[in-house]
Amino acid sequence: MKHFLDINKTAVDDLRNMIDSAKTIKDARNGRPKGALDDDLPLKDHMVALIFEKPSTRTRVSFDVGVRQMGGQTMVLSGSEMQLGHGETVADTAKVLSRYVDLIMIRTFEEATLLEMAENATVPVINGLTNRTHPCQIMADILTFEEKAGPIAGKKVVWSGDGNNVFASFAHAAGQFGFDLTFTGPQTLDPEQGFIDEARAKGVKVEIERDPVKAVQGADLVVTDTWVSMHDAPSARERRHNQLRGFQVNEELMSHAKEDALFMHCLPAHRNEEATNAVMDGPNSAVFDEAENRLHAQKAIMKWCLQS
Ligand code: CP
Ligand code: NVA
Numbered sequence: 001m002k003h004f005l006d007i008n009k010t011a012v013d014d015l016r017n018m019i020d021s022a023k024t025i026k027d028a029r030n031g032r033p034k035g036a037l038d039d040d041l042p043l044k045d046h047m048v049a050l051i052f053e054k055p056s057t058r059t060r061v062s063f064d065v066g067v068r069q070m071g072g073q074t075m076v077l078s079g080s081e082m083q084l085g086h087g088e089t090v091a092d093t094a095k096v097l098s099r100y101v102d103l104i105m106i107r108t109f110e111e112a113t114l115l116e117m118a119e120n121a122t123v124p125v126i127n128g129l130t131n132r133t134h135p136c137q138i139m140a141d142i143l144t145f146e147e148k149a150g151p152i153a154g155k156k157v158v159w160s161g162d163g164n165n166v167f168a169s170f171a172h173a174a175g176q177f178g179f180d181l182t183f184t185g186p187q188t189l190d191p192e193q194g195f196i197d198e199a200r201a202k203g204v205k206v207e208i209e210r211d212p213v214k215a216v217q218g219a220d221l222v223v224t225d226t227w228v229s230m231h232d233a234p235s236a237r238e239r240r241h242n243q244l245r246g247f248q249v250n251e252e253l254m255s256h257a258k259e260d261a262l263f264m265h266c267l268p269a270h271r272n273e274e275a276t277n278a279v280m281d282g283p284n285s286a287v288f289d290e291a292e293n294r295l296h297a298q299k300a301i302m303k304w305c306l307q308s
Contacts, residue, residue: 002305003118004126007135007172008198014304015139015176022143022293022300034065042303043072046102050128053079053108054230058267059128059136062294063105070299075101085113094120103305109231124305126298131165131231137266138169139301140293142177144286145221147293148262153178155220158257160184160212160247161274162240163191166225166266171195175202182207184215186243212247219257223264224249224274241273249275254284262286 004010028039048067052060060076067074079085084093094117097104104121107128108114118125127135145152157179159167167183168191174181175198183191183206190208199206209215216222227244228237254263263275263285271277280287 001118001122002124002307003121004124004135004301004305005114005118006127006133007138007169007176010135010176012176018139018297018300018304019143019146021303022139022296023147025299025303026143026293026296029069034069036069037071038069041071042306043067043070043102046072046306047100048072048074048103048105048302049097049101050074050076051079051082051084051104051106051108052076052128053084053106053113054129056107056128058291058294059105059107062291063128063298066295066299066302070302072102079108090116091120093117094125095122098122103302126301126305129165131229133169133172134166134266135169135172136294136298136301137166137290138173140290140297141170141223141264141266142173143293143297144264144289145262147289148286149220149260155179156182156218157221157223158182158184158216158219159223160215160249160253161224161244162189162227162229164189164225164229166223167191168195170223171199171206174204174206175199178202178204180205180207182209182215182219184209184212185247186210188243189240212253213256216253216257216261219261221262221264222249222254222257225266226268226270227274244274248273249279251276251278251282254279254282260284264290267291 050063064074090113098121103124105126105128111130111132114130196206227240265287
């Protein structure tokens, strides 16, 4: 079964093929109406379940549109309206859904839910974000970087802010795609050490630098994300803001990166908190290209999942 659970669990050659395939899929649609079918229809006669235990705009719409463009049909399910994990075990839901659908995408809280789904489903399962990782996002980000700035291997990516789930998938990608990664943020919000150790073991440089100005020197890409993720307690908001204020990505900070350094944010953004409007809407911002590329990258991921 070809699940897409995380970037570090997917073979390097497969990841590279997915990025290249995403580019081909994107180019083939150039100028075509968004509702028109692709020429290649790998999801023809396929039914896809899209399960959300958390809110979503990009993941929900890009998966739904992508499936339809590839000839398939979708059903979007909210976790709270299903029996998932409360009315029955996740394993039982996985077994039942596998009798109805050909592919499952799930956005959930605990990684354990994703893993139990994958262990028990007899159809491919795709990780649409957990508290720990967000691999589809970073596949879109790699596609976006390479479209604008060429191969990401050997480049320097700097993450400024919370060491969260999106950072974790960047750390997985650093090891698999061979780029260097610097984290800058307060020690209290450091990423899990395991993500850093694993990337380092694959031979890439991963650094922690508390001074954001020093961190971004030589950066080809500067990335941030919301200071309060969907799984974080709302009561932690003020404390997190106080800790993270100094790591805001603004024009001053970007001026210390390479002149042509790109800026990325997975969105949704809290404008003028983690990143200023000037950076979000500036000439080096790739935030809306990232959002578009979710569609193309995920089509390549789904195609890969269904290839025997
Ligand atoms: N970036 C991202 O996953 O956005 P959504 O939460 O809107 O899906
Ligand atoms: N870190 C964010 C990403 C949202 C796409 C969250 O988990 O809420």
